[in-house]
Amino acid sequence: MKLDRIQIDPERMNGQPCIRDLRLTVRRVLELVALYPDRNELQ
Template identity: 70%
Template structure:
């Protein structure tokens, strides 16, 4: 079982969005950063506060919370 101990939520911070380690860095933003900086060395230069384990847990959290559906290229959504 994977522990998501770095994912935190606080209704008083970032409107209760899931964040990393109590920082004002949302899971969504971490996913954007991981997509923009796939090279961890470059990512660490731009975001030194973001650790590899933060990215791993953010990706896992997102995968757990995505709806299980298939979306066609035409935009029609079908539930799988």
């Protein structure tokens, strides 16, 4: 399985996995999904 939307760059966001070309970490996305299980609340 190829995950081309997730990038790891040691010089960006302290090397944390990020969504491609954004300063949005995978960790933050997972935290938001856990905090707001109802997708409508994320908007």
